[in-house]
Amino acid sequence: NYIWLCWIASAPTGCHDDEDVSCERGEYANLFRWLFLYLPLWTGFNVMAITMYKVYEAVNRTEKATDKYVIFSQVNVRNATTADKKRAAKKNNRKNSRRVAKQCLCF
Numbered sequence: 128n129y130i131w132l133c134w135i136a137s138a139p140t141g142c143h144d145d146e147d148v149s150c151e152r153g154e155y156a157n158l159f160r161w162l163f164l165y166l167p168l169w170t171g172f173n174v175m176a177i178t179m180y181k182v183y184e185a186v187n188r189t190e191k192a193t194d195k196y197v198i199f200s201q202v203n204v205r206n207a208t209t210a211d212k213k214r215a216a217k218k219n220n221r222k223n224s225r226r227v228a229k230q231c232l233c234f
Contacts (some may be wrong), residue, residue: 186224
């Protein structure tokens with residue numbers, strides 16, 4: 128249904144499909160429809176998706192860079208090995224990345 132796209136349509140409607148009806152205008156309506164409607168629409172979607180991924184990447188990179196500054200409580204420090212500390216830091220410090228990833232998926 129091309130009624131909502133009447134600004135980029137042949138007249139009368141469907142004249143290209145019927146050989147008995149001559150077109151008054153719109154010889155290249157499909158080309159113009161793609162150039163002025165679908166191309167910008169899909170370009171916008173792709174730019175948005177790439178931008179959201181870059182935001183997630185930046186947050187994740189920042190969280191990885193701040194891992195060395197994580198402060199543990201005294202209880203955890205006494206009983207934990209270095210590997211445990213790294214695992215805890217990674218788990219606790221990726222909260223923002225997970226939140227940003229969820230928000231990016233919502234957009």
